[in-house]
Amino acid sequence: MITIDYQNRMPIYEQIVERFQTLIVNGALEPDTQLPSVRNLAVDLAINPNTIQKAYAVLEQQGFIYPVKGRGNFVSGDSEVKNRKIQAFYRTLKNVVIQGKELGVTRDEFLEKSKEMFEEGQYDRN
Structure with a gap:
């Protein structure tokens, strides 16, 4: 489910x-x-439980999950969460376009490279 690089x-x-x-x-x-519980995920990933707890706290603050006392954390049903994530993506994309223009990347070059990456599924975080 979750892997760490x-x-x-x-x-x-x-x-x-x-x-x-x-x-x-x-x-x-x-x-x-x-x-997964904080303890179980920490064991599975071989990392400190405090790291998992911090991640869960961030996810809760952002509205992705909600806690139930004594039972654990659950995925939120808030449909607005996806919209906020998509809007954040578009803001990032806008910054990429601006940076490309500053570097002299043409519209056609940008669109062609974007199309190639989208079709090939290149979503690596390099």
Whole structure:
């Protein structure tokens, strides 16, 4: 379900947040699905439970999950969460376009490269 890239400069808790966000937004984790316990996920990933707790706290603050005392954390049914994530993507895309223009990338080059990456499924975080 969740994998950690130890070569990635992104902090581990942020990687966990990002992976769960993707699973939730894509519908792989449906509303009211229970997440793994902090302890179990920490053991599975061989990382400190505090790291998992921090990731879950961020996900809760962002509205992706909700806690139930004594039972664990569950996926939120808030449909607005996906819309906020999509809007954040568009803001990032806008910044990429601006940066490309500053570097002299033409519209046609940008669109062609985007199309290639989209069709090939190149979503690597390199």
